[in-house]
Amino acid sequence: MNEIVREFAPSSLIGAIEGPAVEFRNVTRVYGSGGTRVVALDDVTVEFPSGSWTAVMGPSGSGKSTLLHIAGGLENITSGQVLIDGQDITDASEAELTRLRRTKVGFVFQNFNLLGSLTAEQNVAMPLKLAGRRRSRLEVRAVLTQVGLGDRLSHKPRELSGGQQQRVAIARALVTKPTVLFADEPTGALDSNAARAVLGMLRSMVDDGQTIVMVTHDPVAAAGADQVVFLSDGRVIDQMVRPSAREVADRLARFEE
Amino acid sequence: MLRMAWSTFLDRWPVFIGAIITVAVGVALVQASLLTLISAVSSTIPPGLSEIEETAIRDGLTNAAGLLGMVVGISVLVAFFIVGSTFSFTVAQRARDFALLRLVGASPRQVGRLLLGEALLLGSLGTILGVLLGIPVIRFEVWMLTRMEFLPAGFSPDWHLWILAVSAGTGTVVAVIASLGASHRASRVRPLEALRDAGGADKAMSLSRWVIGLIALAGAGVLLVVTPTRVGDPLEVVIPGLIVLIIALSALTPLVVPLIGGLIGLVLGPLLRQSPIYELAHANLRDGVRRSASTAAPIVILVGLVVGFSGVVNVVNAGIQEETIRILDGDLIVTATKPVGEHLAALDGVRTVSEEVPLRVWIESADTEGDTVNGIAINPIAYLQTHRLSGIIGDLTGLQGETVALDQFFASGLHVQVGGMVDVRLDGATRDMQVIATFPHTLSRPKVLLPIALAPAGDHQRRYIIQTDETETAASVAEQITNTIPGRSAGSGPSNVSVSALDDWVLREIDIQGEVNLKITIAVLGLVTVYIVIAMINAVVISAAPRRADFAIARLTGLSRWQVVWMAFWESLTVVTIGVIVGALAAGGAIAGVTAAVSEIVGTRVMATPWALFGAVTVVAVVVVGLTSVLTTLAATRQPAVEVSGARE
Numbered sequence: 042m043n044e045i046v047r048e049f050a051p052s053s054l055i056g057a058i059e060g061p062a063v064e065f066r067n068v069t070r071v072y073g074s075g076g077t078r079v080v081a082l083d084d085v086t087v088e089f090p091s092g093s094w095t096a097v098m099g100p101s102g103s104g105k106s107t108l109l110h111i112a113g114g115l116e117n118i119t120s121g122q123v124l125i126d127g128q129d130i131t132d133a134s135e136a137e138l139t140r141l142r143r144t145k146v147g148f149v150f151q152n153f154n155l156l157g158s159l160t161a162e163q164n165v166a167m168p169l170k171l172a173g174r175r176r177s178r179l180e181v182r183a184v185l186t187q188v189g190l191g192d193r194l195s196h197k198p199r200e201l202s203g204g205q206q207q208r209v210a211i212a213r214a215l216v217t218k219p220t221v222l223f224a225d226e227p228t229g230a231l232d233s234n235a236a237r238a239v240l241g242m243l244r245s246m247v248d249d250g251q252t253i254v255m256v257t258h259d260p261v262a263a264a265g266a267d268q269v270v271f272l273s274d275g276r277v278i279d280q281m282v283r284p285s286a287r288e289v290a291d292r293l294a295r296f297e298e
Numbered sequence: 299m300l301r302m303a304w305s306t307f308l309d310r311w312p313v314f315i316g317a318i319i320t321v322a323v324g325v326a327l328v329q330a331s332l333l334t335l336i337s338a339v340s341s342t343i344p345p346g347l348s349e350i351e352e353t354a355i356r357d358g359l360t361n362a363a364g365l366l367g368m369v370v371g372i373s374v375l376v377a378f379f380i381v382g383s384t385f386s387f388t389v390a391q392r393a394r395d396f397a398l399l400r401l402v403g404a405s406p407r408q409v410g411r412l413l414l415g416e417a418l419l420l421g422s423l424g425t426i427l428g429v430l431l432g433i434p435v436i437r438f439e440v441w442m443l444t445r446m447e448f449l450p451a452g453f454s455p456d457w458h459l460w461i462l463a464v465s466a467g468t469g470t471v472v473a474v475i476a477s478l479g480a481s482h483r484a485s486r487v488r489p490l491e492a493l494r495d496a497g498g499a500d501k502a503m504s505l506s507r508w509v510i511g512l513i514a515l516a517g518a519g520v521l522l523v524v525t526p527t528r529v530g531d532p533l534e535v536v537i538p539g540l541i542v543l544i545i546a547l548s549a550l551t552p553l554v555v556p557l558i559g560g561l562i563g564l565v566l567g568p569l570l571r572q573s574p575i576y577e578l579a580h581a582n583l584r585d586g587v588r589r590s591a592s593t594a595a596p597i598v599i600l601v602g603l604v605v606g607f608s609g610v611v612n613v614v615n616a617g618i619q620e621e622t623i624r625i626l627d628g629d630l631i632v633t634a635t636k637p638v639g640e641h642l643a644a645l646d647g648v649r650t651v652s653e654e655v656p657l658r659v660w661i662e663s664a665d666t667e668g669d670t671v672n673g674i675a676i677n678p679i680a681y682l683q684t685h686r687l688s689g690i691i692g693d694l695t696g697l698q699g700e701t702v703a704l705d706q707f708f709a710s711g712l713h714v715q716v717g718g719m720v721d722v723r724l725d726g727a728t729r730d731m732q733v734i735a736t737f738p739h740t741l742s743r744p745k746v747l748l749p750i751a752l753a754p755a756g757d758h759q760r761r762y763i764i765q766t767d768e769t770e771t772a773a774s775v776a777e778q779i780t781n782t783i784p785g786r787s788a789g790s791g792p793s794n795v796s797v798s799a800l801d802d803w804v805l806r807e808i809d810i811q812g813e814v815n816l817k818i819t820i821a822v823l824g825l826v827t828v829y830i831v832i833a834m835i836n837a838v839v840i841s842a843a844p845r846r847a848d849f850a851i852a853r854l855t856g857l858s859r860w861q862v863v864w865m866a867f868w869e870s871l872t873v874v875t876i877g878v879i880v881g882a883l884a885a886g887g888a889i890a891g892v893t894a895a896v897s898e899i900v901g902t903r904v905m906a907t908p909w910a911l912f913g914a915v916t917v918v919a920v921v922v923v924g925l926t927s928v929l930t931t932l933a934a935t936r937q938p939a940v941e942v943s944g945a946r947e
């Protein structure tokens with residue numbers, strides 16, 4: 042029922058009704074123990090509003106990827122509470138997490154993560170097949186056309202450029218119409234032109250109501266977002282709303298000290 | 299979905315072809331030996347033969363059936379093992395794909411089912427090929443067994459249509475059951491693993507490896523240490539014990555990979571420090587413990603099975619030699635097909651003649667089911683003079699009329715003691731007989747002694763053990779026998795008499811038995827060995843397949859193509875070393891078990907270690923694996939490095 046509603050209504054509207062898309066309440070994640078103990082996230086409380094684009098920034102090793110993985114239900118937490126779309130996933134079963142991945146979250150990563158033996162079209166269709174949804178070729182092609190790859194349907198990943206592969210990955214994440222799109226350094230492996238194209242695409246999705254949480258090291262990329270969350274040593278140390286690239290760069294520079 | 303499966307296949311063909319081949323050869327082998335076994339069991343003996351000929355054929359078929367049963371059993375086990383390890387390979391190599399599927403919404407069950415579906419598909423393809431391949435394999439098997447005289451000349455297997463169903467069932471069931479573990483492992487791949495580099499945190503020893511390894515180790519301990527002296531024939535438990543030990547040690551192989559790797563590093567330390575190639579090869583080996591263990595698995599089976607099996611059989615044969623020499627006390631032995639005892643006793647210089655007539659007797663007691671065993675009819679007084687027997691219970695000299703003497707182990711199996719009664723069937727007549735004595739258990743000697751009066755009077759194989767007195771030398775007595783024996787003079791019918799010095803005869807008999815044992819080993823393990831060697835080649839090809847990127851990166855780092863080949867070759871030599879050592883442990887365990895048991899039964903320490911065979915098997919493993927490694931690495935590095943490396947992944 043919920044899904045049908047979402048297909049016809051902008052998710053920002055639903056978000057407005059349901060509250061934040063993702064919510065962290067005092068989340069701590071500790072890796073290892075004894076001498077190898079690392080506190081990757083330390084008592085993090087943060088909200089990612091529906092229909093908005095949040096950039097997560099911070100020095101290498103500050104816990105950005107960890108935060109993203111936890112938000113997407115890929116990683117367990119040591120203590121605290123995580124809610125996606127109002128649903129508490131802290132103690133979710135494997136089956137619930139699978140359902141979550143099918144309906145509520147989509148992932149895009151720095152290293153593309155496409156299935157090398159499948160064509161672009163097959164890669165994008167895969168989530169629908171796995172979810173057992175009636176798959177329409179038109180739907181899949183529409184999404185690929187939306188990311189500008191309508192003429193590369195039957196190319197395999199190795200026959201595509203890095204930027205094109207990343208756009209296939211984005212199309213794959215979007216095809217299930219997820220509540221939240223998680224992206225970990227989606228432009229990290231791209232040149233500035235390809236990066237700009239990907240960022241422009243993300244912007245237009247957010248304008249259509251998509252929620253995006255994106256980890257990035259690039260102030261220009263972060264400046265495209267609606268808000269920026271700064272992490273350091275596993276803690277949220279600052280947040281900015283619609284900052285300019287310059288402001289972001291200045292804030293980052295202060296980490297160096 | 300089908301098209302997707304096809305494109306996955308095109309991308310990963312070495313892995314899938316490997317799985318199909320292992321299923322196909324396994325099915326062919328099982329089908330061939332099963333069909334031959336069924337034909338041997340159900341074949342009728344042509345009418346119009348003499349009783350001796352008929353018995354010979356029937357005994358031959360019974361032996362052949364036992365042999366073929368062993369071939370079927372070992373083929374099925376090896377097929378499970380090899381198909382299973384091939385499927386594990388397919389999972390290990392695609393862990394990242396599975397994680398990715400999980401990431402985009404596949405449930406654990408879907409991933410598991412995907413793998414089972416693949417197993418079903420590959421199993422069916424393999425089965426179809428296997429049934430076809432089975433036809434020449436049956437021909438070959440029958441030809442081989444007939445040539446070795448395990449099957450009567452002119453034996454031909456009957457083709458049953460239902461064997462098709464059995465083969466199809468075997469192939470599919472083996473593929474599916476063998477892939478259950480792999481499927482379970484695939485379903486447990488976590489989505490996050492798609493984001494990490496190759497599964498580095500992959501645990502080398504899984505829980506199931508520990509469980510299977512330790513349980514099998516305990517089982518092997520029982521079979522090899524506890525039971526061999528408690529059964530009539532140690533081989534009955536030592537051969538299964540060997541197989542269980544191989545399973546145990548294969549499961550535990552990942553434990554020894556770093557150990558042996560470290561040992562090699564220690565020995566070749568100076569070399570390793572100087573060359574970056576060795577250093578890289580060594581690091582690869584440590585990083586890919588599971589890959590190394592999987593590649594070593596067929597080598598473990600090869601060495602364990604071939605060296606273990608023939609080693610164990612050799613020890614028993616050496617034990618029989620010791621035992622026979624220890625027990626027999628005489629100077630000459632005469633074999634004949636007609637009674638010549640009186641004639642021999644009358645010769646100059648002959649002190650004692652002990653006649654022995656071998657008989658197959660069926661025997662049962664009130665408490666147990668009947669069994670057919672080897673017996674001999676004897677004259678007890680002469681027998682006691684010519685055989686060193688200690689530990690007889692009862693009075694063997696009273697062996698006459700309706701009495702028997704039994705091997706002590708056999709007697710306790712029948713639940714009878716001295717004075718008890720048994721039913722004995724001989725020449726179609728069943729007699730109620732009293733057990734007059736029991737004698738110590740032996741490896742090879744007859745289980746039942748009967749009074750000489752029960753021996754058939756006419757044509758029958760018989761032996762005479764002769765002690766000479768001091769007046770004549772053994773050689774001159776032998777000469778007298780040759781010159782005067784009735785069969786030698788024309789007109790009295792052939793009695794096929796031959797005379798030998800007793801010691802020569804024993805050695806000759808042992809040699810003959812040794813040859814039979816070799817034939818048995820070849821019959822049982824010959825085709826299985828071919829299968830294992832195919833699996834070895836397979837494992838090397840499959841394990842090299844996903845390493846193209848690795849190789850490419852190594853070349854981009856500055857290694858030449860030949861240096862990469864050399865590196866992979868070095869790695870494979872280390873894997874062979876691991877396989878050979880673990881396989882030798884399995885073989886050694888079984889040989890040690892049987893040696894202890896045989897030494898206890900025989901009473902002296904028996905030693906027989908098949909070093910030459912071990913060396914030959916090692917050379918085969920080195921050559922096969924080394925050559926395959928060089929060829930696959932050459933093929934994998936044919937493309938320029940940039941096209942393959944991660945840059946385009």
Ligand SMILES: Nc1ncnc2c1ncn2[C@@H]1O[C@H](COP(=O)(O)OP(=O)(O)OP(=O)(O)O)[C@@H](O)[C@H]1O
Nearest residue numbers: 072073079080081100101102103104105106107108
């Ligand atoms: N599986 C793990 N086991 C142990 N420690 C881990 C693991 N994953 C991450 N860490 C540690 O947690 C901390 C945070 O890691 P994380 O990957 O979240 O950093 P990041 O902010 O994404 O860094 P980068 O910008 O370099 O990607 C690091 O110190 C890292 O070493």
Ligand SMILES: [Mg+2]
Nearest residue numbers: 105106107225
């Ligand atoms: Mg990161």
